[in-house]
Amino acid sequence: AQSVAQPEDQVNVAEGNPLTVKCTYSVSGNPYLFWYVQYPNRGLQFLLKYITGDNLVKGSYGFEAEFNKSQTSFHLKKPSALVSDSALYFCAVRDMGPPDSWGKLQFGAGTQVVVTP
Amino acid sequence: DAGVIQSPRHEVTEMGQEVTLRCKPISGHNSLFWYRQTMMRGLELLIYFNNNVPIDDSGMPEDRFSAKMPNASFSTLKIQPSEPRDSAVYFCASSDPTGELFFGEGSRLTVL
Numbered sequence: 615a616q617s618v619a620q621p622e623d624q625v626n627v628a629e630g631n632p633l634t635v636k637c638t639y640s641v642s643g644n645p646y647l648f649w650y651v652q653y654p655n656r657g658l659q660f661l662l663k664y665i666t667g668d669n670l671v672k673g674s675y676g677f678e679a680e681f682n683k684s685q686t687s688f689h690l691k692k693p694s695a696l697v698s699d700s701a702l703y704f705c706a707v708r709d710m711g712p713p714d715s716w717g718k719l720q721f722g723a724g725t726q727v728v729v730t731p
Numbered sequence: 732d733a734g735v736i737q738s739p740r741h742e743v744t745e746m747g748q749e750v751t752l753r754c755k756p757i758s759g760h761n762s763l764f765w766y767r768q769t770m771m772r773g774l775e776l777l778i779y780f781n782n783n784v785p786i787d788d789s790g791m792p793e794d795r796f797s798a799k800m801p802n803a804s805f806s807t808l809k810i811q812p813s814e815p816r817d818s819a820v821y822f823c824a825s826s827d828p829t830g831e832l833f834f835g836e837g838s839r840l841t842v843l
Contacts, residue, residue, distance in 0.1 A: 646830070657735070657822055657834030658774075704774065708830055718764070718787065719832060721774045 616641045616707040618688075620722035628730055633695040635725050637688045637705030646708035647688045648719060649679055653701045661703075664688060675699070695729045702726050735835035737823050743841045749811040752838045754823030755804055764832065765798055765808050766822040774822075780806065813842045 618639045627633050639645050646665055650658040662673025669681045679690045690703060703726075706719040736755040744750055756763045764779040778788040780800045788798070795814070800806040810817055818841050824834045 648831075650832075650834075655836075657824075657836045658832070659834070660831055663831065718776065718779055719830075723773045 616645075616709060616720050618647075618705045618707050618720060618722040620703075620705055620725045622725050623723075624726040624728060626728045626730065627695050629697050630694050633690075633692040633699065633727065633729070635690040635703050635705075635727060637690065637722060638686050639688060639705075639707050640686065641707055645681075645688075647679075647681065648706040648708070649673065649677070649688075649690050650704045650706060650721075651675075651701050652704065652724070658704060661690070695727075697729050697731055700727055700729045735823055735825055735833055737821075737835035737838050739838055740836065741839050741841075743843065744813055745843050746814055747812045748842075749809065750813045750817075750840060750842075752808040752821050752823075752840070754806045754808070754835060756806070756823070756825030757827075757833055758804070760825035760827055760833070761803070762826040763800060763806050764824040764826070765806070766824065766834075767819045768822060768837070769819045777808070777821075810840075813840075815842045818842050 620637055648663045649661040651661050652658045661677050662671050664671045664681045672678045677692050681688050702724045704724045705722040709718040738753045762781050765777040767775045777790045778798045779786055783800045798808045820837045820839050822834050822837045824832045826832050
């Protein structure tokens with residue numbers, strides 16, 4: 615079964631510093647990986663995804679993620695964090711079943727990011 | 732497009748009462764998902780539909796929970812009778828053919 619792990623409950627970073635949110639995955643076959651962000655009292659919003667191709671994926675709001683097959687990781691990064699990036703971040707992996715299950719994502723526990731001025 | 736629309740945004744009810752949550756997916760999306768989010772258990776998939784047909788309901792906690800999708804533009808999640816442990820934020824999401832999920836703003840349920 616597919617799964618992802620987010621080892622950090624919370625990440626604290628000062629505004630302007632680089633931000634990294636960690637995610638490792640466990641899948642059989644090729645992974646389809648996603649990052650979502652949740653702001654307070656809102657639904658989850660799509661940031662980026664890795665399906666195949668370039669290991670560095672660029673997404674919304676200046677975020678990018680690096681797929682590393684040897685380390686089974688898909689860490690989310692931003693070169694310079696903003697206070698407005700403070701939110702809950704979820705890593706997710708797609709179910710590898712038939713096409714009608716492709717939206718079925720297995721989410722990690724989430725990592726709270728706190729960016730201080 | 733207005734995105735995934737959920738109602739009500741907030742619901743406070745007493746134990747034993749019936750609760751109905753509603754969802755309108757994005758037009759053209761053929762898959763719909765109901766998730767529940769709590770501090771203790773995180774984000775859990777309850778059930779999902781493809782072309783209005785329930786595909787996997789293994790995440791539905793028990794018989795008190797039921798979900799329907801009578802047409803491509805509407806789904807309901809019903810809890811009857813409700814219990815305090817059902818208190819959570821319930822999200823509806825729909826997906827496009829690439830599998831990208833679009834979430835609604837959620838329905839926050841409090842059962843007293």
